[in-house]
Amino acid sequence: MCLGIPGRIVDRRDDAGLPVGTVDFGGVRREVCLAYVADEASVGDYVVVHVGFAISKVDEEEAHRTFQVLREMSQLDELDWMADLADAAEGVQP
Amino acid sequence: MKYLSEYRDPALARTLVDRILRTSTKRWTLMEVCGGQTHTIVKQGIHEVLADAVEMIHGPGCPVCVTPLEQIDRALHLAARPDVIFTSFGDMLRVPGSECDLFQVKARGGNVRIVYSPLDAVELARRHPDREVVFFAVGFETTAPANAMAVWRARELGVDNFSVLVSHVTVPPAMVAILEDPGNRVQGFLAAGHVCTVMGWEEYDPLAERYAVPIVVTGFEPLDILEGIWMAVVQLEEGRHEVENQYVRSVRREGNRPAQELVSRVFHVVDRGWRGIGTIPASGLGLRPEFAAFDAERKFDLHHIRAEEPAECRAGDVLRGHIKPFECPAFGGACTPESPLGAPMVSTEGACAAYHNFGRFQAAAAGGA
Ligand code: SF4
Numbered sequence: 039m040c041l042g043i044p045g046r047i048v049d050r051r052d053d054a055g056l057p058v059g060t061v062d063f064g065g066v067r068r069e070v071c072l073a074y075v076a077d078e079a080s081v082g083d084y085v086v087v088h089v090g091f092a093i094s095k096v097d098e099e100e101a102h103r104t105f106q107v108l109r110e111m112s113q114l115d116e117l118d119w120m121a122d123l124a125d126a127a128e129g130v131q132p
Numbered sequence: 133m134k135y136l137s138e139y140r141d142p143a144l145a146r147t148l149v150d151r152i153l154r155t156s157t158k159r160w161t162l163m164e165v166c167g168g169q170t171h172t173i174v175k176q177g178i179h180e181v182l183a184d185a186v187e188m189i190h191g192p193g194c195p196v197c198v199t200p201l202e203q204i205d206r207a208l209h210l211a212a213r214p215d216v217i218f219t220s221f222g223d224m225l226r227v228p229g230s231e232c233d234l235f236q237v238k239a240r241g242g243n244v245r246i247v248y249s250p251l252d253a254v255e256l257a258r259r260h261p262d263r264e265v266v267f268f269a270v271g272f273e274t275t276a277p278a279n280a281m282a283v284w285r286a287r288e289l290g291v292d293n294f295s296v297l298v299s300h301v302t303v304p305p306a307m308v309a310i311l312e313d314p315g316n317r318v319q320g321f322l323a324a325g326h327v328c329t330v331m332g333w334e335e336y337d338p339l340a341e342r343y344a345v346p347i348v349v350t351g352f353e354p355l356d357i358l359e360g361i362w363m364a365v366v367q368l369e370e371g372r373h374e375v376e377n378q379y380v381r382s383v384r385r386e387g388n389r390p391a392q393e394l395v396s397r398v399f400h401v402v403d404r405g406w407r408g409i410g411t412i413p414a415s416g417l418g419l420r421p422e423f424a425a426f427d428a429e430r431k432f433d434l435h436h437i438r439a440e441e442p443a444e445c446r447a448g449d450v451l452r453g454h455i456k457p458f459e460c461p462a463f464g465g466a467c468t469p470e471s472p473l474g475a476p477m478v479s480t481e482g483a484c485a486a487y488h489n490f491g492r493f494q495a496a497a498a499g500g501a
Binding site for chain 2: 041042054055056068071073074075076077086088089090091093094096097098100101103104105108109111112
């Protein structure tokens with residue numbers, strides 16, 4: 039019910055005083071009310087859409103940062119894992 | 133799709149799972165508040181792979197599931213009126229009322245229509261000035277701005293054949309009710325990312341402090357949920373209890389101010405009944421007196437419609453985390469998604485339906501959950 043899906047704003051217009059626009063969700067396009075992100079989101083930005091309303095602009099920088107942290111974590115774990123393997127291998131050597 | 137598929141990366145998920153398993157020195161009990169997260173957790177089997185480190189309790193965060201029987205009966209009553217076009221989000225249609233559901237009313241000739249946005253209901257009212265169009269305004273804080281806008285727009289455009297049947301609930305009072313419960317076992321929360329997108333997380337600071345529980349604002353994709361769980365486990369291991377934000381790409385500390393503003397112009401805080409739980413003080417939103425003309429309860433004089441919840445349904449215990457869905461005697465027998473007894477079996481976000489649909493309950497039962 040609280041489903042929110044990210045999509046990209048492809049156009050923006052005014053519907054009798056209400057800011058609305060078309061948002062592209064990976065190929066599917068829908069009309070979305072932009073009133074709650076009117077000051078921050080423009081054409082080309084990603085927004086999170088819930089029941090036909092954009093409720094936030096996706097912060098691309100933060101999104102990338104989250105990934106970087108996760109990737110580094112994963113690489114570190116891989117290094118740890120290789121180190122463990124190396125230790126284990128050493129253990130069996132005479 | 134950008135900002136979606138990346139958050140389902142299995143390799144990164146594995147990393148997080150390993151971290152959580154390695155970090156926890158004991159089995160912690162966490163509650164995810166939002167039904168959307170319950171759905172993902174059970175579908176992906178996250179609660180199973182993490183079973184040694186955390187027990188996930190599925191919270192009351194499905195607005196469909198907690199809408200009181202009484203409000204459903206009122207909706208059914210309205211939908212059956214020949215002068216009414218009753219509009220609703222799709223997931224409300226199969227929620228059982230005392231006698232039937234909205235689908236059945238529709239099958240018997242009631243004019244029931246599913247809308248994607250509440251503004252579509254206002255548009256419908258404009259196109260049918262000879263009919264009364266009623267919109268079933270349910271939801272958490274996430275949906276309140278959309279529903280508030282519909283009422284606001286209707287007034288602005290002078291659409292006076294539009295009204296709303298309101299059953300809005302808010303999350304923090306439910307968390308307090310859970311924490312205050314003498315049987316509470318929850319040690320940390322994943323707060324609902326889209327609720328916080330609208331509301332921010334300032335309200336949660338006093339809760340984390342007062343009840344000494346970590347609260348991590350969390351998104352909805354598998355990686356979001358795993359990272360949220362990981363952050364909560366780290367806090368618990370370190371003896372901290374703070375509000376942290378995992379869902380940074382969407383949630384700002386102060387939330388969405390323009391949305392909050394319109395919500396507080398149209399709605400005010402009221403006591404609300406939660407299906408299976410009962411009334412929680414100051415736990416919902418109702419229309420402000422200035423908007424009484426758009427209040428379906430007043431317009432159609434619905435206050436006399438009252439209902440008793442069926443005793444067999446243990447939804448209250450499930451929603452409070454006292455029992456798992458498969459521990460309810462009716463689960464899978466008298467109560468299935470095809471013929472649900474209680475609301476948590478209806479919505480795909482309801483805990484009972486999630487366990488039933490993904491057939492995870494046997495494994496979970498065997499694991500002693
Ligand atoms: S299984 Fe059905 S009857 Fe039991 S708690 Fe869930 S919804 Fe209610």
